[in-house]
Amino acid sequence: MRQAVLNLEESKIREVANAGFGRSDVLPFWFGESDEATPEAIRAAGIASLQAGETFYSHNLGLPELRQAVADYTSHLHSAHGPLGPERIGITSGGVSALIVAMQALIDAGDRVVAVTPVWPNLTAQPRILGADLHCVPLHADADGAWRLDLPALLAAITPGTRLLVVNAPNNPTGWTLSRDEQSAILDHCRRTGTWVLADEVYERLYYAGDTASGAAPSFLDVARPDDRLVVVQSFSKAFLMTGWRLGYLVMPADMTPQVGKLLEFNTSCAPVFVQRAALVAVQQTEAITPRIVAHLKGCRDALVPLLQAVPGVRTSAAPGGMYAFLRIDGFDDSLGLAKCLVAEAAIGLAPGVAFGPEAEGWLRWCFASKDVARLGEGVERLRRWLS
Template sequence: MSDTAETPALTSPYEALPPRMRGMSVNQIAEIADMAREDPEVIKLWIGEGDLPTPPFVVEAAEAAMRAGQTRYTYSQGLPRLRQALADYHQRHWGVEVAPDRFAITAGGMNAIMQAMQATLSPGDEVIIPGPHWPNLAATVNVCGAVPVTVPLRRGADGGFSLELADIEAAITPRTRMVAICSPSNPTGWVMPKGEMIALRDLVRARDLWLLSDEVYNHFTYGNAIAPSFLELCEPDEKLLVTNTFSKNWAMTGWRAGWIVVPEGLSGTFASLCQYNTTSIPTFIQYACIAALDQGDDFIRTMVARCRESRRIFCEGLGAIPGIRLQPPEGSFYLMFSVDGETDSRALAIRILREAKVGLAPGTAFGDDPDGKLRLCFAISPGLAEQAMERLSAFFRRG
């Protein structure tokens, strides 16, 4: 008998990946965008990004910090000055006192969500997410080895979206660990009313669950006030994690800077998570973020005003086309609409890209989509919105 052990069959690198990695889905928003990112003729409304450049005072703050030598490692949780600026910002806009040590600076809102889930989820846990939802949210749950559970945002006869608390309660199982809310919503523009936020807070309290609140679009509302924050409704030591980013308010998508608000007593945990995720984001970018917070309220108002007018252009234009169903979004800078007779929104988005030279996101990017929904981003100038609407109107009217 041979003393030589039998050599096991080698697997391919792909086969050696954990199942959650092999099953990672393609982001269809990026897939459509990659078809024409470099085409100058395409009006690009697929990704959540405005067309304004980062304001000069933010760029100048980063440049001054670099010239002053702020190019070295710093606190993993973020500069103390930046965390104080965030505390001042929340006090100014929502009237809440949040201790500076409850903020952790992240590499954008995406990394904030990742860290929130890394800190709280174990393999097999379930996370309840209202849908349609931003695809990255459910994908992050999967990456952490947990299971996303979608409950529907119900759609009324007028095309508007609403969330029933009973649907969330019915989805809770012994494995449920978290409820994740994005309000104002990407992709639907739904804004959770304050009374419903209180009811959800009470439900997660009663069931001892984590609540993740993605509040990226709070300033982008089209009524008389900005959207409420769960920080107004919860105690400092509750199981609440609030994620946000500098990307949308201050046109800083490429800077990759965001933040997370953590419960009282977890600062050390999230300082370590920041350390092991990114060490810290670049120090000079953090100085740019301080400038955005301290000097950027007028810029936010400019952004929201432009979005309001472009929202009007698209809602009126699309609403006048037979077979298109929509409800003007209450918040965010997205419009989700349905096209009668269409069941394959990905194929429809590709046709619109090729024939009308307008880039839209397919409804299938955000979950099951039986009724042919498309999402467009209207964080653009009203003039460009008019051009895009002319192209879309011509496309849909010729059939």
């Protein structure tokens, strides 16, 4: 086996979840997905496709009609430099596939890659798998539990020798979100250094600040030119409740798309047609689907965070984006040990902060995407009883 693979750590989120699997009494808030099923109209489109016998290969880059629909959808959200065409879109078998294909296209072994952390572990593991030289720039938590970017430190880390910047905003796990001014400053700097930007924006619709007309978080697409060295990763998982369908997409410069098509052939060949048919309905009916989901998630966040803040010793804040409360409990510095203890003794399943990088050691991630908001209150009460 390659040493880079042997050096990979197993998911600490899965390690905690494995400790609770098979226990019906555990309230599971560890994974980044809602417990609500995919909307019926989306499921019906997938079923209809299967019943119609659409069980064959599609184009490497996706169904033409889905690529056009995604281009129109993206243009509606981010049209600062005019509409995007389907030649800038590639459909992938999940957001994870979109990330690794983009990295395969852009980095060689030994290339310098800068990542903003803490972050979902796949974004730092994938460059390591490819043999890149990874440098992390940490976010910092203030006294209230809100996370901030040291922009000068990030810009200083991006040198002319930096091949790729990886940034996830709205961020998993902290909910931190880039401002448009910060995005402009980063993009201007990367133009000077010749650095590619890989922006994971899969949580952009799960945005609660309300300071954008589109109903989405600020995106690099709002400030970028079509020929910028920018690749944006998206997924149908979050805004359409389609985690198990495994479908994502890339927005990239048009001259990069055919090359990505080649890589998709050698990774997954293509995404399943019935999944793409379901996604087409999701995009076409987005205004009937996504705003309801976002409103419900905001209600979950606004119910959970004050309850957590009222627990003595707990520090957290209401993040502007994502589906997580990120919290710290006074006196506990071993997040993995604490998470396992909470499963065993309090029947609560949370993700350990250390899974997202050493900067998040001592923190816990609580996914608040719950169909039943009362479950969140029950979870807080279990935490309170355990602490007391």
